Amino acid sequence: xxxxxxxxxxxxxxLLLLISFFLPYVQHEPAVKQYRYDESDTLVEAAPFSxxxxxxxxxxRRGEDLFYxxxxxxxxxxxxxxxxxxxxxxxxxxxxxxxxNVKRKSAFFHHFVMNLQLFPQTIFCFFLxxxxxxxxxxxxxxxxxxxxxxxxxxxxxxxxxxxLTRLFQQEIQQLWQKEYVQSSFLLGGSKGHVFRTHLIKAxxxxxxxxxxxxxxxxxxxxxxxxxxxxxxxxxxxxxxxTHDEFNLYFPYLNEWSNLISYYYVELMIEPRIIxxxxxxxxxxxxxxxxxxxxxxxxxxxxxxx
Numbered sequence: 001x002x003x004x005x006x007x008x009x010x011x012x013x014x015l016l017l018l019i020s021f022f023l024p025y026v027q028h029e030p031a032v033k034q035y036r037y038d039e040s041d042t043l044v045e046a047a048p049f050s051x052x053x054x055x056x057x058x059x060x061r062r063g064e065d066l067f068y069x070x071x072x073x074x075x076x077x078x079x080x081x082x083x084x085x086x087x088x089x090x091x092x093x094x095x096x097x098x099x100x101n102v103k104r105k106s107a108f109f110h111h112f113v114m115n116l117q118l119f120p121q122t123i124f125c126f127f128l129x130x131x132x133x134x135x136x137x138x139x140x141x142x143x144x145x146x147x148x149x150x151x152x153x154x155x156x157x158x159x160x161x162x163x164l165t166r167l168f169q170q171e172i173q174q175l176w177q178k179e180y181v182q183s184s185f186l187l188g189g190s191k192g193h194v195f196r197t198h199l200i201k202a203x204x205x206x207x208x209x210x211x212x213x214x215x216x217x218x219x220x221x222x223x224x225x226x227x228x229x230x231x232x233x234x235x236x237x238x239x240x241x242t243h244d245e246f247n248l249y250f251p252y253l254n255e256w257s258n259l260i261s262y263y264y265v266e267l268m269i270e271p272r273i274i275x276x277x278x279x280x281x282x283x284x285x286x287x288x289x290x291x292x293x294x295x296x297x298x299x300x301x302x303x304x305x
Contacts (some may be wrong), residue, residue, distance in 0.1 A: 006294025020074035036188035073254030096168030212292035226261035
C-alpha cells in the first residue's frame with residue numbers, strides 16, 4: 001500500500017483544483033464589508049474580521065473574504081504551474097530528439113548549458129519581466145494583463161528549456177544504442193517511427209517525473225518573483241500618499257504567491273492574514289514533493305528510472 005501512498009497527495013491537489021473551479025458556480029463572492037454594525041447602527045468591529053461561520057478564514061484589511069480569495073486563486077497557482085511544467089518537458093523533449101540526431105557534437109551548447117545552470121532562474125525572469133510588469137505611477141502598462149500573462153508563461157518556459165533539453169538529449173542518445181532500437185532500424189524503421197514506438201515508451205517514466213519536478217520549480221519561481229512585486233497576471237501600482245512618498249502594489253489575480261507577497265505587510269500586524277496562504281502554499285509544495293518522490297521510488301522499484 002505504501003508504494004502508492006503518493007496517490008493520496010495527488011487527490012489533495014486534485015480536490016483543491018476542483019473546489020477552485022466550481023466555487024464561483026456554487027457561491028457568489030461575498031460583498032466587501034469594512035465595518036460591522038449592531039441593530040442600533042453602532043459600530044461594533046472594523047476589518048479585518050476574525051474567522052467565523054460566515055468568514056471561514058476571516059477577512060483581510062479591506063474586508064474581502066479570505067476563504068473565497070484563496071480558493072479562487074488555487075486554480076491559477078496549480079493550473080499555470082502544471083501547464084508551464086508540461087510545456088517545458090514537451091518542448092525540451094522535441095528539441096532534445098532533434099539534437100540527438102545531429103552527428104556533430106556541439107561543445108558550445110554543452111558549455112553554455114553547464115554555465116547557465118550556475119545562475120538562478122529567478123534572476124533571468126526578473127530582468128526579462130521587469131520592463132513589462134513595472135511602470136510609472138499615473139501611466140499605463142506597456143502591455144495588457146492577458147498579454148503580460150502570456151509573456152510570463154513564455155519566460156517561465158524559456159528559462160528551463162536549455163538544461164532540460166540537455167537532459168533529454170543525453171537520455172535519447174543512450175536509448176539509440178539499445179539493441180532493440182538498433183534491431184528496429186535494421187528492420188527498416190525510421191527514426192520518427194522508432195521514437196514514437198520505442199523511445200517515448202522508454203522515456204515515459206522520466207517524462208512524468210520531470211513534469212512533477214518542473215512543477216515544483218515553477219511554484220518556487222513564482223513565489224520568488226512575487227517577493228519583487230512581479231505578480232502573476234500583472235501588478236497594479238498606485239501612490240501610497242498625496243505626494244507619492246511610496247508606492248502600493250496590488251495583484252490582479254488571487255494567485256497564491258501573489259497573495260503571500262501582497263499580505264506580507266500584515267506579518268507584524270495581523271499574522272493570520274498572511275499565514276493562511278503561506279500554509280496552503282507549503283501544503284501544495286509538500287504534496288507535489290511527495291508526489292514526485294513517491295513516483296520516483298515506485299519507478300526505481302520497477303527498474304524504469
